[in-house]
Amino acid sequence: MNEEKKYEPYHEITKQQININIIVAVVILVIGTILLALELNEAFYVGEGIVYDIFNIITIFGDEELYIVFFCVFYFGINKKFAKKLLIGFLITTHLSDFSKSLFLDPRPPSNIVGQAEGYGFPSGHSSGTLSFWGYTFFNFKGEEKKKRIPWRIFAMFLIILVPISRVIIGVHDLQDIIGGTMLGLLMITTYMHFEPIFSSIFGTWSLKKKILIGVACSLGLWIFSSLLLNLLLINNSDWTGIQRVIHDLSVSCGLLLGASIAFPIEEEYVKYDPDKLDLLKTILALLIGFVITFGSYFLLGMLFDLAPGIYFITRGIKYCLVVVIGALGVPPLLKRIFKM
Structure with missing residues (x-):
């Protein structure tokens, strides 16, 4: 077995994986329906105490900074191809989740403390994002040995279960929000794992x-189309501040997709960084360098x-585009030079 394929992820979704997703979806729907019928939509909110503090920490694992951390771990230290495919699927889910929020315009529950969480509630972006990012990791992260992949799968399952629950316990979402977000994440991860190999085979011939x-073209088109569509659909809505926030959030996923569409093909063609060729010490150093430059x-x-708040819906997307270009394209050549790869 050559070194390149040591951590090579598989991407074609199997019948077993589809069945698992269907079973999980049915269980979530049944339990969620029962809890909602019992009028327990917000009953699990804990206003203070040790339980609140614990789940307030757990919910951080659904924040964008932590996703950047784990993407850097996968990209600079484990498997670059896996990290690329993981990011694309996650961004598609994130974009659809943010867009759905603007269509439902569902307010967050009364338990949400002012300033604790902004924007709309349904579907929960933390729930859909966690299911997409860590669900893909659970199904696709493979190591040469079981001991190298089982810890990641356990960690992924831990977050898939607890991050959505944490959103209810700290009071920023109700049950219907996390049920909707989890179902959306399940749908997107199943669809992405089915179509990704098809598009990858076509993409590889270009x-x-x-x-x-x-x-x-696709990234910019999605950015412009979704922003204009929101403005048209919500032109008579009085909550302009909330709509602006959604448009700002949409620019994040589109900016990241734009950066990925530029950086990933160039890196693959000219740089060809392979973290699997690094030993443990060099991997740790590579991660430290990657973290420092990316963050x-x-x-x-x-x-x-932030100096141009008037056009934040544009500059925010540009910011994330440049972060991907710098991290995914700028860091690997430096690491190859440092470690003489």
Whole structure:
């Protein structure tokens, strides 16, 4: 077995995996329906105490900064191909979740403390994002040995279960929000795992120029189309502040997709960074370098673009686009040079 395939993830969803997703969806719907029928939609909220503090920490694992951390771990330290496919599926789910919020315009529960969580409630973005990101990891992360993949699968299942629950316990979502988010995440991860191999096989036959042009066109098209559609659908809605926030959130996923459509093909064509060739010490150093540069650009660009709040719906997307380009394309050549790969 060559080194490149040591952690090679499989992507075609199997019949067994589809059956697992169906069973999970049915269980969630049945339990959720029973709880809602018993009028327990907000009954699990805990206002203070040790339970609240614990779940307030757990919910952080559904925040964007933690997703950046784990993407860096996978991309710089474990398997670059897996990280790329993981990110694309996660961003598609995130975009659809944010767009759905603007259609339902469901307010967050009264238990939501002012300023604790902004925007609309249904479907829960933390629930759909966690299911998408860690569900894909659970099904697709493979190691040469069981001991290398089982800890990741246990960790993934831990977050898939507890992050949505944490949103109810700390009071920023009710049960219907996390049920909707979890169902959306299940639907998207199943669909993505089915179609991703088909598109990857087609994508692999294109030239570098065609990959970038079509990727950029799709990302920008999605960004413009979804923003304009929201404005048209909600033109008579009085909550303009809430709508603006959704448009800002949509720019995040589109900006990341735009950056990925530029950086990933170029890196694959010219850099060809392979973290599997690093030993443990070099892997740790690579992660530290990757974290410093990626998060450094994340915070510095944020400070820079905050100077133009009037066009934040544009600059926020540009910020995330540049973060991906710097992290996914700028860091690997540096690591190859440092470690003489």
